[in-house]
Amino acid sequence: MYITITPQKLGGTYSQSSAGFVDYLEKENQGQEKEDMEHFFNQYGNEISAEEVIREIDGNTAKLEKTEPRFYSITVSPSKYELSRLQDNSTDLKHYTRELMKDYVASFNREINGRPVRLEDIKYYAKIEHQRTFKGNDKQIRENQPFATKILELKNEIRKIERGEMDGNIKACQQQIVKLEKEAPHRQNGERIVQGMQKDGPQSHIHIIVSRKDASNRHSLSPGSKYRASEVALNGKTVKRGFDRDKFFSNAEKSFDKTFGYRRNFVETYTSRKEFIKNPKMYFTALMKLPTNEKAIALKILRESGMPMLPGIPTNQAQLAMKVFNLLRRGVDIAIKSSSIGI
Numbered sequence: 487m488y489i490t491i492t493p494q495k496l497g498g499t500y501s502q503s504s505a506g507f508v509d510y511l512e513k514e515n516q517g518q519e520k521e522d523m524e525h526f527f528n529q530y531g532n533e534i535s536a537e538e539v540i541r542e543i544d545g546n547t548a549k550l551e552k553t554e555p556r557f558y559s560i561t562v563s564p565s566k567y568e569l570s571r572l573q574d575n576s577t578d579l580k581h582y583t584r585e586l587m588k589d590y591v592a593s594f595n596r597e598i599n600g601r602p603v604r605l606e607d608i609k610y611y612a613k614i615e616h617q618r619t620f621k622g623n624d625k626q627i628r629e630n631q632p633f634a635t636k637i638l639e640l641k642n643e644i645r646k647i648e649r650g651e652m653d654g655n656i657k658a659c660q661q662q663i664v665k666l667e668k669e670a671p672h673r674q675n676g677e678r679i680v681q682g683m684q685k686d687g688p689q690s691h692i693h694i695i696v697s698r699k700d701a702s703n704r705h706s707l708s709p710g711s712k713y714r715a716s717e718v719a720l721n722g723k724t725v726k727r728g729f730d731r732d733k734f735f736s737n738a739e740k741s742f743d744k745t746f747g748y749r750r751n752f753v754e755t756y757t758s759r760k761e762f763i764k765n766p767k768m769y770f771t772a773l774m775k776l777p778t779n780e781k782a783i784a785l786k787i788l789r790e791s792g793m794p795m796l797p798g799i800p801t802n803q804a805q806l807a808m809k810v811f812n813l814l815r816r817g818v819d820i821a822i823k824s825s826s827i828g829i
Contacts, residue, residue, distance in 0.1 A: 488563040491709050493555035504543040508536050511613050511693050526611045539611045546697045560694040571746040575690040576614050583612045585741045593734035609697040618689040619682050626672035626679045633670040637663050753784040
C-alpha cells in the first residue's frame with residue numbers, strides 16, 4: 487500500500503479552483519459508455535457529478551488566504567498482492583475508502599465545539615481509477631532514456647537524409663534503431679517502455695479530494711500540519727492542533743487487512759518501511775530472521791519492486807548510512823512505493 491497526502495498545487499499545474507484537478511480525474515471516463523464510467527462518491531452517496539465536486543470544494547474556502555491550498559489530495563495505491571484479495575476492485579475500494587476516511591478523521595488532534603473531529607465534519611469526494619501510465623520519473627523511463635535519445639537522433643538523421651540535407655545510409659540507421667529497441671533494459675509485451683504507455687497488470691487505485699475547511703466552512707483541517715499532536719495557547723484558551731500521519735498510515739493499513747482478511751508480509755508493513763529508513767541495519771537483520779516461507783515471499787516482493795539487495799552489511803555505521811542514502815537517492819524510495827505506504 488502506498489498513500490500520499492499532497493496539498494493543492496498553486497500557481498502551477500492547477501489554479502486556485504479544483505476544476506483542473508477534477509477534470510484530470512475524469513480522464514478515464516473519456517470515450518466510455520455511461521455504465522462503464524467511474525463516478526465520484528463520498529461517505530454518503532455515489533454517482534456524484536464532477537460539477538458538484540467543483541462547486542462544493544470551491545465554495546468551501548472561507549477566510550483562506552490566496553496562498554493557502556483549498557484542498558488536499560490523498561492517493562491510495564494498493565499493491566498487486568493487496569488487489570488480489572478483492573472480489574470487485576471498484577466496489578471493494580469504495581468500501582475501503584469509507585473505512586479509510588474514518589481513520590483520517592481519527593488522526594486529527596483537533597476539537598470542533600469541544601469534541602473530536604467526526605466524519606460528518608469533513609468534506610471529501612473520491613474516485614476509483616483502474617489505469618496507470620509510465621511517467622518521466624519512473625525507473626523504467628529513466629533507465630530507457632539513453633536508448634530513447636539515441637533512437638530519436640537516428641530518426642532525425644533518417645529524415646535529413648531523405649530530404650537531402652545530409653549524407654548517410656538509411657538502412658544502417660534503421661538497423662541500429664532495431665538494435666537499440668531490443669537492447670533497452672525495460673520492455674513490456676515485447677516493446678520498449680516509453681512515457682505515456684499504459685502499465686500492465688492490476689492498477690486500480692483511489693484518488694480523494696478533501697476540502698481544507700470543515701463541512702461548516704468555519705474550521706481549518708489540515709492534514710499537512712507540521713504538528714503531530716500538540717496544544718497551544720490561543721487567545722487565552724488551550725487549543726489542540728496537529729495531524730498524526732503515523733497514526734493515519736498505520737490504521738489505514740490495519741483497516742485494509744481487517745476489511746479484506748489480508749495477511750501482510752513484513753516488508754509490506756508501514757513499520758518495517760520506517761525501520762528501513764531510520765535503521766537499515768535492523769531492517770535487513772529482521773528480514774533475514776523471518777521464517778523461511780515468509781522470507782521467500784518478502785524477497786520476491788522486494789525484487790519485483792526493483793529494490794536492489796545489499797550484498798553485505800558494512801560494519802562501519804557511517805558507511806552503512808551513506809550506502810543506504812545513496813540507494814535511496816537512486817530511486818529505492820520510489821521502487822518501494824509499489825508495496826508499501828509512503829512515509
